Amino acid sequence: MADNERVDVLIVGSGASGAAVAWSLAETRMRIVCLEQGDWVRSTDFPANGRDWEARRYTDFDISPNRRGRDTDYPVNDDNSPMKIANFNGVGGGTVIYTAHWPRMHPSDFRVKSLDGVADDWPIDYWTLEPFYEENDRMMGASGLAGDPGVPPRNPPMPPIPLGKTGARYAQAMNRLGWHWWPSDTSIATAPYEGRAACINLGHCTPGCAQGAKASTDITYWPLALRAGVELRTRCRVREITTNEQGMAAGAIYYDADGNERFQPAEVVVVACNGVGTPRLLLNSASARFPNGLANSSGLVGRNLMLHPWPIVSGYVDEPLDGGRGPITCLWSKEFYETDCARGFVRGYTLQFGRGTGPANQAIVGAAAGHLPWGRDHHRVFRELLDHRVNIGVACEDLPEEHNTVTLDPDLKDSHGIPAPRIDYALSDNTRRMMEHGIARAEEILTAAGASRLYCSRTVLNSPGHLLGTARMGNDPERSVVNAWGRCHDVRNLFIVDGSVWVTSGGVNPTSTIQAVALYIADQMKQRLATLFD
Amino acid sequence: MGTDGETELSADEIRDLGVIASTMIPADAGLGLPGAGDPAILADIVQSVGRDSRLIHEALAAISAKSNRGFADMDCDSREALIDAYHKTGGAAAAALGRVIASAYYRDDRVLLALGQEARAPFPKGHALEQGDWSLLDPVRKRAPFWRDDRAAVKDR
Numbered sequence: 001m002a003d004n005e006r007v008d009v010l011i012v013g014s015g016a017s018g019a020a021v022a023w024s025l026a027e028t029r030m031r032i033v034c035l036e037q038g039d040w041v042r043s044t045d046f047p048a049n050g051r052d053w054e055a056r057r058y059t060d061f062d063i064s065p066n067r068r069g070r071d072t073d074y075p076v077n078d079d080n081s082p083m084k085i086a087n088f089n090g091v092g093g094g095t096v097i098y099t100a101h102w103p104r105m106h107p108s109d110f111r112v113k114s115l116d117g118v119a120d121d122w123p124i125d126y127w128t129l130e131p132f133y134e135e136n137d138r139m140m141g142a143s144g145l146a147g148d149p150g151v152p153p154r155n156p157p158m159p160p161i162p163l164g165k166t167g168a169r170y171a172q173a174m175n176r177l178g179w180h181w182w183p184s185d186t187s188i189a190t191a192p193y194e195g196r197a198a199c200i201n202l203g204h205c206t207p208g209c210a211q212g213a214k215a216s217t218d219i220t221y222w223p224l225a226l227r228a229g230v231e232l233r234t235r236c237r238v239r240e241i242t243t244n245e246q247g248m249a250a251g252a253i254y255y256d257a258d259g260n261e262r263f264q265p266a267e268v269v270v271v272a273c274n275g276v277g278t279p280r281l282l283l284n285s286a287s288a289r290f291p292n293g294l295a296n297s298s299g300l301v302g303r304n305l306m307l308h309p310w311p312i313v314s315g316y317v318d319e320p321l322d323g324g325r326g327p328i329t330c331l332w333s334k335e336f337y338e339t340d341c342a343r344g345f346v347r348g349y350t351l352q353f354g355r356g357t358g359p360a361n362q363a364i365v366g367a368a369a370g371h372l373p374w375g376r377d378h379h380r381v382f383r384e385l386l387d388h389r390v391n392i393g394v395a396c397e398d399l400p401e402e403h404n405t406v407t408l409d410p411d412l413k414d415s416h417g418i419p420a421p422r423i424d425y426a427l428s429d430n431t432r433r434m435m436e437h438g439i440a441r442a443e444e445i446l447t448a449a450g451a452s453r454l455y456c457s458r459t460v461l462n463s464p465g466h467l468l469g470t471a472r473m474g475n476d477p478e479r480s481v482v483n484a485w486g487r488c489h490d491v492r493n494l495f496i497v498d499g500s501v502w503v504t505s506g507g508v509n510p511t512s513t514i515q516a517v518a519l520y521i522a523d524q525m526k527q528r529l530a531t532l533f534d
Numbered sequence: 535m536g537t538d539g540e541t542e543l544s545a546d547e548i549r550d551l552g553v554i555a556s557t558m559i560p561a562d563a564g565l566g567l568p569g570a571g572d573p574a575i576l577a578d579i580v581q582s583v584g585r586d587s588r589l590i591h592e593a594l595a596a597i598s599a600k601s602n603r604g605f606a607d608m609d610c611d612s613r614e615a616l617i618d619a620y621h622k623t624g625g626a627a628a629a630a631l632g633r634v635i636a637s638a639y640y641r642d643d644r645v646l647l648a649l650g651q652e653a654r655a656p657f658p659k660g661h662a663l664e665q666g667d668w669s670l671l672d673p674v675r676k677r678a679p680f681w682r683d684d685r686a687a688v689k690d691r
Contacts, residue, residue, distance in 0.1 A: 048657040052582075055637035059585060069585065108682040115682065125688045149677045163666025171670040180674060200660025210657040325661035338682050359651060363636035367621070368629065374558035374621060375614035379565055386649065 010266035015093015018272030019217035026228035038090030086465025092218035144185030150334030275467030315451030394438030486521035
């Protein structure tokens with residue numbers, strides 16, 4: 001096995017968190033290397049360049065790694081979960097294929113035990129993260145509108161995405177109901193920004209943005225990190241993190257682009273592989289000294305998986321709206337976000353209002369819902385559905401439960417023979433009550449908007465791909481994997497910076513918070529460089 | 535779980551697929567729409583089967599079995615009834631059949647133009663999205679903040 005030259009910092013994973021940490025640490029002038037198992041994705045690769053743009057959402061740009069099946073993907077056994085795993089393996093990670101919805105967690109999300117008597121408080125609070133949220137908004141390029149009474153103050157650097165016909169229809173309904181709504185914050189450039197062109201409404205943002213208007217870390221953090229001297233090696237899949245006789249991380253064994261096994265020694269190892277990939281790597285790094293997996297003396301590596309149950313309620317109105325001609329993100333509502341025990345559950349959810357889809361996807365979802373017949377009546381009904389669809393997602397907070405796990409599958413392996421992750425996940429009663437409450441409210445809203453043919457997908461296939469909680473942070477080494485600034489309790493030069501460290505999940509898309517936490521951890525590392533391993 | 539191996543459709547399967555596609559999405563001369571069994575569209579469907587080939591083989595075999603290998607000879611009402619029943623019970627294979635046919639059909643120029651859509655890729659031209667009426671936000675702006683502000687509690691910790 002070939003050894004590489006020793007580096008100061010080894011980062012595993014180049015997605016939302018790994019990129020942010022690489023950029024932040026670059027100013028230290030340490031030698032930093034990032035290993036990424038996937039490739040760079042070129043803007044010309046994205047589906048919006050071709051006539052088959054809708055079909056490719058189900059092939060090489062599917063959000064399920066099992067369906068996508070690129071050689072840079074690893075399989076996931078999620079058979080024992082009502083929610084399936086979504087991710088992307090490439091430079092930028094999940095940010096390449098996310099919807100670019102950009103809410104922050106609320107202050108109450110960090111104090112759920114104190115405020116609502118459930119789960120655990122985070123060891124950090126919203127206000128500690130606030131400057132890192134703001135820094136990240138500048139780096140990624142956030143768009144939105146200040147003044148929202150439903151969330152803490154923030155000042156996105158760009159104006160919000162347009163309401164469009166669809167947003168206006170929702171807004172009128174929400175005003176009739178007297179419920180809160182606001183244009184969603186997004187990480188979509190609504191004006192030229194830091195070398196990125198403005199959004200030209202290519203449609204649903206999930207399968208990547210050919211325009212480069214959607215912020216993904218391959219076009220935000222990475223160019224700056226590379227310019228500052230960070231080295232990024234693609235097609236390098238890490239098999240395990242090794243430790244030395246002192247119990248410190250020694251580096252990582254990985255397979256390079258040619259399939260050769262190599263060892264990368266490092267003074268500090270930073271794991272940024274998401275809430276499934278990170279516990280997989282730690283469990284695959286078991287050794288005589290760490291027989292239950294690396295950094296797992298608490299037994300909590302891989303436990304408390306949170307996935308954000310996300311029912312979607314849809315219907316059809318009597319006028320053509322925006323269809324698939326714009327970002328799917330539109331409005332949000334925080335009306336039911338904060339706990340109100342009179343609702344029969346604790347914690348809450350965000351309502352997310354979406355636009356429609358293109359013709360092919362309209363046919364696919366219409367047929368799946370039983371609204372669009374095959375046969376001679378197909379064309380008549382299709383014309384009633386196309387561009388008339390409205391839909392609301394219910395972004396539910398699922399609480400941490402130790403029986404929701406990422407473990408190693410005994411049989412399934414990736415193309416390098418590395419054991420693949422297995423997911424065991426079940427919805428709690430509290431979550432189910434929350435989901436039903438949200439579904440009922442969404443139906444009220446769509447009815448107020450004049451929609452008919454309502455239907456609900458309670459667990460949407462392969463969505464949303466929020467992978468959280470499997471290496472939680474905390475002050476007690478027996479109840480957490482990393483401390484309040486991301487350092488593993490068991491291994492003092494091993495840091496975890498992705499969504500694994502989340503204590504609770506909130507009811508929002510996680511990327512802005514994942515990156516704020518990553519920037520906070522990097523800042524803590526920089527402040528403590530002289531005593532980092534004490 | 536896992537991607538399926540890709541195997542090509544036989545000539546018989548392609549012929550059956552054409553009849554099935556024409557049944558699922560028939561031509562409509564009044565609307566100026568070809569059927570999904572149109573030669574160009576069928577060729578696109580066949581070329582697009584790809585990773586769904588196992589499921590498409592399964593769907594074709596199931597429909598053939600349900601029709602006693604006589605799907606093409608059935609009258610239109612019977613074919614539609616069989617497809618409707620299979621769609622409701624056929625699971626992943628039925629869904630894949632619909633997905634592959636719809637994906638090819640709804641990118642055909644003739645179809646898109648008849649629907650009033652532009653027959654082109656989204657990039658580089660993009661689309662126009664109207665701003666909408668932002669005055670709708672006025673009543674929301676008047677609302678007092680209602681997120682739980684914990685700054686006092688955090689400060690005391």
